[in-house]
Amino acid sequence: MLQFSPFRTVLIVLVALCAIMFTLPNFFTKEQVAAWPDWLPKQSVVLGLDLQGGSHLLLQVNREGIIAERLSDLRRDARTVLANENGIGNIITTNPDANEIVIELTDPDQREQARQAIQGLQNTLSNSMFAVGGVEELSFGETSSGRLTVGLTPDGVEQRMSALVAQSIEVIRKRVDELGTTEPTIQRQGDDRVLVQVPGFDDSERLKDIISRTARLTFHMVYPGLSAAQAEAQGLPAGTRVVPSQTGGNELIYDEVALGGESLIDAQPSYDQQTNRPVVTFRFDTRGAITFGEITSRNVGQRFAVVLDNQVITAPVIQQPITGGTGQISGNFTTETANDLAVLLRAGALPASLDIVEERSVGPSLGADSVRAGVTAGIIGGLATVVFMLIAYGLFGVFANLALVLNVTTIVGAMSLLGATLTLPGIAGIVLTIGMAVDSNVLIYERIREEQRNGRSVVQSIQAGFDNAMSAILDSNVTTLIAAAVLFFLGSGPVQGFAVTLGLGILTTLFTAYFVTLFIVGRWYAWKRPKTLKIQLTRFIPDDTHIPFMSWRKTALIFSVLLSVLSIGWFGIHGLALGIDFKGGSSIEVQSTEGPADLSAIRSALGELELGEVQVQGFGSPEDVLVRIEAQEGGEGAQQETVDQVSTVLTDAGYDIRRVESVGPTVSGELALSSAIGLSVAVLGILIYLWFRFEWQFAVGAILTTVHDAIMTLGFFAVTGIEFNQSSIAAILTIIGYSLNDTVVIYDRIREFMLKYRKIPMTEVLDMSINSTLSRTILTGFTTLLALTALVVFGGEVIRSFTIAMTFGILIGTYSSIFVSAPILLLFGLRERPEQQKAPAEAKRADGAAV
Structure with missing residues (x-):
């Protein structure tokens, strides 16, 4: 009998109730929620700026200005100490390259007296009034010609910068609070930057002026x-x-x-x-x-x-x-x-000048459109997945759909509890989770069918199906979770929102797949006591399928190598259509208030500003226009002036500013570096995990398959000219996670069959493994594509490039998991043992299993 401990039953019920309770506030107004009893949760999901409108500014303390001002003060103080207080004649110059002042005495005999006098300028800096000791701000020296020097120490500069950032945060907070905005986010980012996010405040020009003015x-x-x-x-x-x-x-x-x-x-x-x-x-x-x-x-x-x-x-x-x-x-x-x-x-x-190094603002109308597009895509993608599961599995599809509803409810409830921010890519993450969540149920159901065909009883088939499928479910989801964790810690803004929903989706999928689905199936069995199980209503892949994949391995590998070389070549020659995230510049989305937009008139008007390369293109509806401006010479200040000029011209021409993004060269370079590091860390983390879980050939094979998919996806970006931005990194990492999900499921079956059928040739073992998981691979790929298609069609222009790339990645990931991952194992020494060459007929007798 299927045994369910009271603890497990209570846990499932509590999680379900908590998920529903924490999700409910999202369906009521704030006034209605405020009237609820105090013991009920009232926290709802926080909408990101891209969904409710608002402004995002990343400000950087002007280091050069701080140092120059401090040297000027130091020069004045030194002159006062020497001339006014001690009567020592001097000529003081500034050496900005060395962050020091140079003192030339009119009477060299007063050098020792002067040295002692300027020692009194020493200043000790500390982070806290309770700190013991501190950092000495100044260093004293002497040149070879006998001149005295007073310089700023690197630690002293850093300490002063840190203190100025802390003071600036307090001043900015007071200014933003005076505007009467709700729930602003003002926090330190790094050593010398301040992040300001003000939801619902779409007048970015006024906000910039108020925040950045000294x-x-x-x-x-x-x-x-x-x-x-x-x-x-x-x-x-x-x-x-x-x-x-x-x-x-x-x-x-x-x-x-x-x-x-x-x-x-x-x-x-x-x-x-x-x-x-x-x-x-x-x-x-x-x-x-x-x-x-x-x-x-x-x-x-x-x-x-x-x-x-x-x-x-x-x-x-x-x-x-x-x-x-x-x-x-x-x-x-x-x-x-x-x-x-x-x-x-x-x-x-402000205690220091602040430069705007990154700006992102979204108008409320665009935010409302994004919410509408995301919800529409979610509903359509979810309904398509639900209907498909009903067609494929009938009653067991109902069980899977119940688990899926609880899965999504738990994600939203967890985000509400954590106060997480939901962004448009975050909605895409939830929709993608809907498509991928059925993967676990497909694995379980197909494994139950296999156990039943092998002669087990109904109870034994259910229990063994869940137990044996969990290894593949765990391995495949952990690899995706690693990619999500890297996205969260190394990404920013919307990418982090996507990582949060994807990570939560993986955790809730693991919970619902084993606990909830097993509980539902177990309660159903205890009630109905069926003699046999009819799990799959519509069979898409016949049970006796035996496609000789390994006979095509050389052709497939040559084809993949050629495509990879072509992708690298095209990428090397033509490069990527880098967005402003990686090359700097500005992007302004506007909407005409007087009918269809006139692109030629916009190009003509902006051409008179002589801003360098300016791209004007349609964006979605005939009224929408996207303007891209290259990074301007003169740094962040010049870039901001350019945005102001273009915004003024477009506003005067009858266009509403719906979205503004401006990234300085410093930030864009850092994003490129962090993205490269993120991809490397993700691949390394996955490699380490798989190395522990499998033999080394499997780990290397999985990584090479992953690299193959990443190269193909980069080639897709290069050939199609789709803009490559920060969301594209999220797409690549998600594709990597999905491809690894497929690959690990096949590898898990290969490992099982290697132990089970020791006398079968390795090529037959690989064919058996791929064929036995083929139904799961096709079904999971199809349901994921259903969700992605909904996002492509209904998700809106903002994430269309992201979802198109994801769709391509799912297709290439499905291909590589079948035609690349297994043949690579043979190339890396996972060879036949002598006893495996004796009885190939056993392979045919064992084939036909489905997972």
């Missing part, structure tokens, strides 16, 4: 009696500098900061009572109010400049002393810009 506010006296133009012509007076003005001219101001913005405690948008124009009112703390009152009292009739990020916002004449500690900033403000400036001043200045 907002360093200072107050300076304007130099009297001399204009900026006159000063530049005659020579700047000592202690002054020329600063551009918001009005378009320049102002000559004193270099000394009369009052700093750190004294501000509040700033609010308002309106001037006389002109009714938008202004920003501010209020100082007690110390700032006293200083402000003293300055305005001493300089009645003089101009007082308000400088924001090295630009004069306003420079009014002081009419009378201002002793209340309040004032206002007037300028060419709109209501929105006045509000944004008030937000910046309240949040405080």
